[in-house]
Amino acid sequence: MFISLEKSAARSVRPARAFSGALLAAALLTLSLAPPLACAQGAGGSSTDRGAGNTGSAGSSGSGLAAGAPGVMSGTRAATSREDITLMSDLAQINISEIDSGRLALDKSRNPEVRKFAQQMVDAHTAALDDLKTLAQTKSVTLPEETDLQHKTLTTALRLLSGDTFDSQYIKRVGVGDHERTVALLQKIQKTAKDADLKILAAKTLPTVQSHLLMARQMSTTAGAGKADSR
Numbered sequence: 001m002f003i004s005l006e007k008s009a010a011r012s013v014r015p016a017r018a019f020s021g022a023l024l025a026a027a028l029l030t031l032s033l034a035p036p037l038a039c040a041q042g043a044g045g046s047s048t049d050r051g052a053g054n055t056g057s058a059g060s061s062g063s064g065l066a067a068g069a070p071g072v073m074s075g076t077r078a079a080t081s082r083e084d085i086t087l088m089s090d091l092a093q094i095n096i097s098e099i100d101s102g103r104l105a106l107d108k109s110r111n112p113e114v115r116k117f118a119q120q121m122v123d124a125h126t127a128a129l130d131d132l133k134t135l136a137q138t139k140s141v142t143l144p145e146e147t148d149l150q151h152k153t154l155t156t157a158l159r160l161l162s163g164d165t166f167d168s169q170y171i172k173r174v175g176v177g178d179h180e181r182t183v184a185l186l187q188k189i190q191k192t193a194k195d196a197d198l199k200i201l202a203a204k205t206l207p208t209v210q211s212h213l214l215m216a217r218q219m220s221t222t223a224g225a226g227k228a229d230s231r
Contacts, residue, residue: 175216
């Protein structure tokens with residue numbers, strides 16, 4: 001009887017382990033197959049080409065941008081161009097993503113260096129988002145309140161990971177990947193934006209994001225060396 005119960009318990013454990021392994025595999029597959037995030041276009045063609053990219057998570061905000069209404073300014077000031085509105089929306093969404101993923105890292109990671117980095121991301125990108133919101137308010141521009149669909153997918157995939165796997169993917173995908181795209185977006189704003197205040201904001205934000213990218217690259221290199229030494 002006892003032997004039968006032990007065999008039954010063993011059989012019930014195996015499916016649970018298989019399910020856990022399947023979740024991990026699905027998360028890693030999602031991360032590896034995910035298309036370049038929206039801000040990757042910062043170094044290339046106009047970000048307005050993707051249209052629905054602003055509506056995926058911004059809800060009514062995205063449809064308002066398409067209609068052109070949020071860009072209208074009161075008084076005698078010129079209306080903010082649709083291209084600049086799109087750049088501001090892209091920047092807002094990537095700041096929101098950095099805040100969300102940073103909070104996720106604080107919840108899941110037990111690595112002191114990763115947690116320290118994540119807290120810095122939450123603090124810095126919250127401040128950057130506040131500055132952007134202040135600017136948008138002066139331009140009568142409505143910003144999205146959520147990140148885009150692709151960043152949501154990334155966060156969902158990261159949520160399925162744990163331990164060293166989570167830490168390495170967070171640093172690789174968010175710390176390095178997202179900050180490379182943010183640098184490209186800020187540089188694009190400096191080059192192509194028509195609004196002088198938006199250019200000033202990009203110039204102010206860029207050095208901080210570049211420092212984040214440098215930190216993430218160093219952490220990624222250190223983590224890779226540590227794994228190689230442990231083999």
